[in-house]
Amino acid sequence: MYKNSYIHQDNFNKNIPFDYRKYEDKTVKKSGAKIPLDTNKKSVRTPSQKDTKITHAFRSQLYEMRRVSGGFKITDKDYERGYTSVSCCGRVPVNDNGDTTPINVVTGKETGNIYYNGLMKCGSVWRCPVCNYKITQQRKKEIYYLTSEFMRKSEFNRISFITLTMRHKSTYPLKYTLDTLLEEFRKFQRTSVYKRLEREHNIKGFIKSLEITVSKRNGWHPHLHLLVFHQSDNIELLHREIKQKWAKRKKINALQKNQICKEVYNKAGVTDYVTKWTISDELTKGSFKLPKLNKNEKGITPFQILSQLTLGKNSIKEETELKGYLGQYFQYTHGKHLIHISKKLLKDLKNSNIDTTIKSDKEILEDETPEKILFKIDKPVWYEVAKYNYMAQILNNYESKGVDFVLDKLKSNFPTLELKYNKQLKLIYSPIKNKENEKIRKLENRNKDIINAIIHDIGNSYYDITRTLEIRQ
Numbered sequence: 001m002y003k004n005s006y007i008h009q010d011n012f013n014k015n016i017p018f019d020y021r022k023y024e025d026k027t028v029k030k031s032g033a034k035i036p037l038d039t040n041k042k043s044v045r046t047p048s049q050k051d052t053k054i055t056h057a058f059r060s061q062l063y064e065m066r067r068v069s070g071g072f073k074i075t076d077k078d079y080e081r082g083y084t085s086v087s088c089c090g091r092v093p094v095n096d097n098g099d100t101t102p103i104n105v106v107t108g109k110e111t112g113n114i115y116y117n118g119l120m121k122c123g124s125v126w127r128c129p130v131c132n133y134k135i136t137q138q139r140k141k142e143i144y145y146l147t148s149e150f151m152r153k154s155e156f157n158r159i160s161f162i163t164l165t166m167r168h169k170s171t172y173p174l175k176y177t178l179d180t181l182l183e184e185f186r187k188f189q190r191t192s193v194y195k196r197l198e199r200e201h202n203i204k205g206f207i208k209s210l211e212i213t214v215s216k217r218n219g220w221h222p223h224l225h226l227l228v229f230h231q232s233d234n235i236e237l238l239h240r241e242i243k244q245k246w247a248k249r250k251k252i253n254a255l256q257k258n259q260i261c262k263e264v265y266n267k268a269g270v271t272d273y274v275t276k277w278t279i280s281d282e283l284t285k286g287s288f289k290l291p292k293l294n295k296n297e298k299g300i301t302p303f304q305i306l307s308q309l310t311l312g313k314n315s316i317k318e319e320t321e322l323k324g325y326l327g328q329y330f331q332y333t334h335g336k337h338l339i340h341i342s343k344k345l346l347k348d349l350k351n352s353n354i355d356t357t358i359k360s361d362k363e364i365l366e367d368e369t370p371e372k373i374l375f376k377i378d379k380p381v382w383y384e385v386a387k388y389n390y391m392a393q394i395l396n397n398y399e400s401k402g403v404d405f406v407l408d409k410l411k412s413n414f415p416t417l418e419l420k421y422n423k424q425l426k427l428i429y430s431p432i433k434n435k436e437n438e439k440i441r442k443l444e445n446r447n448k449d450i451i452n453a454i455i456h457d458i459g460n461s462y463y464d465i466t467r468t469l470e471i472r473q
């Protein structure tokens with residue numbers, strides 16, 4: 001359902017500058033204005049507003065995955081604080097120093113999406129499915145824009161899609177395979193062979209994404225996907241040489257047939273690649289039904305594992321195994337780039353007058369300007385909502401049937417709060433909690449107490465990964 005929503009055909013005229021930002025403009029969509037047809041009638045997938053609209057099931061699933069992920073203490077910092085930044089993401093208010101301002105549910109000015117205003121965001125692209133989704137959605141648009149513009153600039157421009165792997169065994173720890181892969185790729189770029197290829201095929205640079213899968217039979221399988229921008233007049237030769245030279249490297253020791261190089265002829269090919277690393281696709285595959293880990297030689301992604309864990313249908317043995325994989329993954333991806341655009345490429349694109357403005361992760365995660373406050377949730381009520389992970393349901397309920405429905409559902413799920421709605425203030429509040437809150441307010445360290453209370457319940461389910469699964473080499 002979600003997956004199909006962005007597969008639609010569009011064409012664009014080469015004479016009109018293409019700008020995805022205009023493409024998202026609601027007024028353009030409403031008036032039915034279309035970019036003129038291109039004569040070669042290639043089918044093109046373009047990111048559109050539909051692309052960023054999420055279904056209720058998908059939202060619930062993402063939030064649930066974030067909850068499970070937030071339970072993994074991995075870094076020293078996690079241990080020091082006693083909680084993870086992922087567990088605060090989308091639950092703890094940004095201003096929480098005794099501040100009693102309610103949490104607002106708002107619509108965004110640009111996208112029209114509804115969201116909670118002013119909650120912490122963790123920005124952990126490897127650990128948090130919600131932040132990952134937001135960041136990769138934006139990257140997808142940026143890459144789409146850069147590739148499209150590059151292809152339009154010159155008839156000699158080419159883009160190749162290249163997958164580089166390395167030999168892996170079930171006994172290799174992730175740290176080893178991951179470090180080796182990244183280090184070897186850095187070294188490969190400094191070799192005289194690569195420098196020659198750069199000259200001979202006029203390689204402009206690349207966009208690289210790191211993907212990691214795991215299977216019981218073959219262990220960890222980190223690999224690189226590259227979009228290489230070039231002007232080769234002998235693409236087969238370029239591909240053959242890259243495959244040979246990469247696979248031959250001692251530490252890589254990979255089979256040549258597993259190195260995939262293909263020319264991306266049209267934009268459909270580009271977006272095929274681009275969507276590959278978005279979890280939207282991973283999640284929609286087979287409606288979250290995942291293959292059993294041991295039967296699947298191809299391997300599954302850590303987010304698929306996370307999704308499997310949210311189902312809570314695993315045996316204790318399976319659960320331990322899955323959490324063990326996730327723990328390693330969270331630990332060793334820390335600080336690594338998910339998507340990286342080479343400096344050389346950015347410089348070249350800029351020289352060709354292509355707008356290379358790339359948003360930082362932080363900029364992407366910033367709340368967009370609210371257009372309208374739909375309703376507010378009083379802080380004491382919010383803490384209960386956050387504690388029981390009811391965040392997704394509220395947004396879903398509002399989208400389905402409005403604020404009355406939100407209130408009904410909250411009342412039936414939190415009967416002890418005796419919730420009320422003040423129409424004038426647009427505020428959902430609890431008279432009982434307000435009284436309790438008065439008492440708490442008098443306590444010192446109120447802020448700390450409340451944060452602890454919120455994360456306490458998931459704190460109990462923390463999986464102590466670094467202490468049970470020390471991997472030393």
Ligand SMILES: [Zn+2]
Binds near residue numbers: 089124128132
């Ligand atoms: Zn997050």
